[in-house]
Amino acid sequence: MMAHSFLKAQPWIFSARFDLGFILAPALLVTLAAVVWSLFVGAAGETSPWIWLVLVVGVDVAHVYSTLFRTYLDRSELSARPLLYGLTPLLAWLGGCLLYWCGSMVFWRVLAYAAVFHFVRQQYGFMMIYARKERGLPPLFRRIDKAAIYGATLYPLIYWHCHYRQFSWFIEGDFVRLDLPLLATVTGLAYGAILAAYAVKEAALLRRGIGFNLPRNLLLAGTVASWFIGIVLFDNDLLFTGTNIIAHGIPYIALIWGYGRNQARLQGRRSSFVSPWIAYLFTWRAVPLYMAALFGLAYLEEGLWDGFVWREHGNLFGLFGTLPSLGSSDALIWLAPLLAMPQATHYILDAVIWRLQTRDTNWKQVLFAQGQGRL
Template identity: 45%
Template sequence: MNGPWIWGARVDVAVFGGSAALALVLAALAPALSDEGALPLWGWITFVLAVDVAHVHTTFFRTYFDREELRKRRALYIATPLACWAAGACLHATSERLFWRVLAYVAVLHFVRQQAGWVAIYRARAGERSRLGRVLDDATIYASTCFPLLYWHAHLPRAFRWFVEDDFVTLPWLAALVVPAGIVWAALLVAYAARAALVAWRGGPRNPGKHLVVATTAITWFSGIVATNSDFQFTVTNVLVHGIPYMALLWAFARERAREAPTGLVARIVTGGVLAFAAAALALAFAEEALWDRLIWHDKPSIFGGMREAPLLGPSARALVVPLLALPQATHYVLDAVLWRRKDTGPAQARALGFRGAPEPAA
């Protein structure tokens, strides 16, 4: 039996519960921390740069920083960024709005699927085999994410956006679905809680980690999208609950992988501890955002230099450069759907997810 926690009760509660609690506290303090709900510069640095963008670059510890992994899946790691760039360039050349719209929906799918993935991991750890339980778990987590998204689409424009203005499709007829969807969402949460209580009463598998993920997902997605309407509140509830657990997983993986390949780049960075790990991801994030700002946005000269009035790239150049700058995100979305599948779980990944009995690295 692997037990009900991934990294242990204290760490799991801190990672999943702590990130949600921090997000909700910050959201409650939004009137004092932001100007009419706008995301201040310090908030952009703290939440967008240091968490959202940086967590994307921690994927390198699972992929491009690992020579053995690159050799094992060379075709995947070469073809994925090339295909993402080619697809992005075609979309952008057709329409810049179309490019951002497709990227936004792929990102949304990634965010939703990550929460479902955490639930699946906890279910596997607890040894749950009930088909009904799996269906209810999936239905509850998808309702907890998709109902707020439906509400968002039915109430455009909002004070926040995913990437850029108008990256979500405006469909006014979706408003008629909000109330029925809300009833289904509430009913599924009640059914999930009732089944969890029944399983506990019957002495079934304990799974507090799964319940924590479901509860925090439902609360933060509803709070950040439906109950509030500010860029600051959406950002903290969206970014922290998604990015912090992912970075915790990649840190756990990097430590385990360093034991298997002590002379590799991952091991050399991990030797410096969690601060070195975070600093590497933050440095890559800063470099990416500096390129975005100097080449495309020109809106943060106080951080990246340059001028707000700098000339914009022409349409042809933007069609090539924008998809290139978006490659870390696009590649992250695609690879993340592949790397964490159970059939692809190697020893280091299994141990990073807390599965006992995974083979130890050779001495």
């Protein structure tokens, strides 16, 4: 009973079972798997095409398209911010064309850093959501929380910039190389001090009788573990890809599904989805359809990339092999940004649609509608 009461009192987004299983566990489990693999199997080899298909297409690219259910497939959202949703893809494409015109590496470097910013901010966003009920505390406590989650992501990134790694974010050379190992050392010491301050802060909360915020601490622990182990501890492309993608993509896909589930329950037959059948995807029996829809869109995008540009996975994208290979053609100035437009749009919109300070939409009432039934 005490354990049940403890879990029930926690600031879950949806429920203890759902949050633990799909938002908090992925980072911890994939990190544990990476460590076990390295200890008992040895260094992971090259990523097989089928593992690549599952991780990159089925999780990473698929999570980009899950944003559609929160934005373009929601009639009320579209009517509330028509300029945002109308102009963002166009400006993302035009901006990408300008960057590619300046040089392909300029384009990929900007896109890589935009992706990094998006990944970092997602962890910060989850941290703030789980800390949303911690009001009336000294401002220093919230600053320590922010420093801890940013440190968990930025220190491994700084280390990566200062030490050669056998993996890249998108393409080789997309990160700026800094020959400053001392910077990584100093940052690591500062990061250790921040984590120590966080532990002291948590002890102070317990002494005050405020209690232990389980999801916030598990979120931080998963971020610390997956980013450090995936980037710093192991210099391996497969382990980085696995920890990076699973820790980021699965929680986001689950967040969108849970949001859609709450939305369908709250709105009933008068759902604001652009089509009534969309609400059906947010039932447990339709989860395979939800994932299949995301995978189908992701597969189409990656097939176009492979057919027009990369030519690396012909065995996975056979039908797309008939497309003309553009290679270094000038056509890539407009085509590459067009293919990257869903990704860039996702990065931009995701920085806007989950802001806790937003008052012009009802997304918080939908997201935190725990009383509408258990997930």
